Amino acid sequence: MLTEQESQQRVFRLQAGLKEKGLSGALFIFPIDVYYFTGTRQNSTLWIPVEGAPMLLVRKSLSRARGESPLADIRPFPSSKEFPSLFGEGEMKIGMTFDVIPVQQLNYYTKLLPGHQIVDISPLNREVRSVKSEFEVEQLRYSGSVLCSVFHQVPQFLNAGMRELDLAAEFEYRLRKAGNEGYVRMRAFNQELYGGLAVSAGGASYGFFDGAVTGKGLSNASPHGASVEVIRENEPILLDYTGVFNGYVTDMTRIFVIGQLDPELQHAFDASLSIQEAIRQAMKPGAVCEDLFAMSVKMAEEAGLGSAFMGMPGEQAKFVGHGVGLELDEYPVLAQGFKVPLVSGQTIAVEPKFVLPGKGAIGIENTFSVSDNGGIKLTDMPDKIVFL
Incomplete structure (x- = not known):
């Protein structure tokens, strides 16, 4: 209160x-x-x-x-x-x-x-x-901890042959039981979100939402999120969800694989971790937002993945991080043209992701707080791929 x-x-x-x-x-x-x-x-x-x-x-x-x-x-x-x-x-x-x-x-x-x-x-x-008090950071930390607790449960119910929709329903059921409020408030006009998405290789290349991975959705009226695509072995399964507790939104993504992962996808995942860590280290007061975005683009290009960074070729999102708080799209934005310095206490979801046509979507996302020592992770769960 x-x-x-x-x-x-x-x-x-x-x-x-x-x-x-x-x-x-x-x-x-x-x-x-x-x-x-x-x-x-x-x-x-x-x-x-x-x-x-x-x-x-x-x-x-x-x-x-x-x-x-x-x-x-x-x-x-x-x-x-x-x-x-x-x-x-x-x-x-x-x-x-x-x-x-x-x-x-x-x-x-x-x-x-x-x-x-x-x-x-x-x-x-x-x-x-955009600048969060200690009280607000603690609200976000709590939100992140509960969200992580549900991500930890995924191996209990993820199976090959189930639909993306079934996976989403299982995840959302547990998140709701944990007290998730469900209101993912967004400020941007014409943007809407149903809490998150579960996307397999078959449904990774669709969407209107201003993000790297949007999912196919269930209809033309709802072209975002989980679909009825069947989850298969040896393909990346991307879960990107928000936790909303006491109004405060945290955002995170983890990758699950039933079986083995294509080496090209593993390479892309490793690149996403490197980009996230470089941004985390640079998330100090005074760092300019667009410089962090430019750094991430350069790293993706050096990894040979520039055309796949932050979305399908030709449909890529123009940011690598967004402020979170009471809304999912707060300031600051790690994007080209956002020429403002970071301030201690700002909270940002950093999400370097790649979409490889025909193979699927892969990447990482965590919510961090800006500090003198770099980004402090508020969604404190291991980043590694979970193999089943």
Whole structure:
């Protein structure tokens, strides 16, 4: 549960950014942003002035919001006539997160606040949220430990002849029993994810999702994740799953093989481990995100696998790592064009993977925390291939 001190620290960091940009305050309506600052995901609008205490306006459930959040000022959402009076007199410059607000909602609040200027604070909000407190890192560490415990169980139920869907169902059943919340929240428009995927060689070369491996899915309406392809011997089986506990998302991938592995796939796996370790060592404050991505691309090319790195040839993902927290696609991103330095406390899922047409997908993924000593692994399980 979010403490008053933790909430205040988050608010203070945002207020410092608002002051620097000359804003009067920030108005949040996106649920996960509201949750980050307040500790409740109830249907609410949050006002954080550049100075002073936040105010949470709740549509439903007011009683639950008051029981869950440490904020002092929690009140019912007012009528349209009363709403402007909450912001005082004079013109204000108000920040909102344009990256997630529908135009209809932006128009609604623009009409509610005539005479005030509404501007985008999406980058500021994402930067604030990207740096995790010790409390948040511990939430992610717990999420990672439970996720690892389910990965350890895979040899108990993985068999040749079962479908990808059967494997996924067995994994997800155990993960759910362990308390997984299932909500894999994503900020990017048009992206959706069903918690993870189980992919064999037959289903590795499909997908719309912005990732290296997406799976074939079950229909044209759901072209992502496990399919009805049958799992065979001597082929890589890739499980890429998220754990979501107390809202915090960790992300990891492990490879399983029933029998033997093609030497070319083993070579690709070894390359993925080398890339991950090089990135882990470099994950220190000040390291520039796009430099880490460029390093990974160079290493893949030197291994003779450049065309297979991070996806099918011609359909490769343009990143090798992504921030995680309350959402799966937080800042920072280890990608070309992301010219920002890492900051201590950021948490990143690093996922160097390869897709070899006709042979399957292979690679590794772990969630790390940025520190002065490099990346600290939060999904603490051996990276090696599990042979059955």
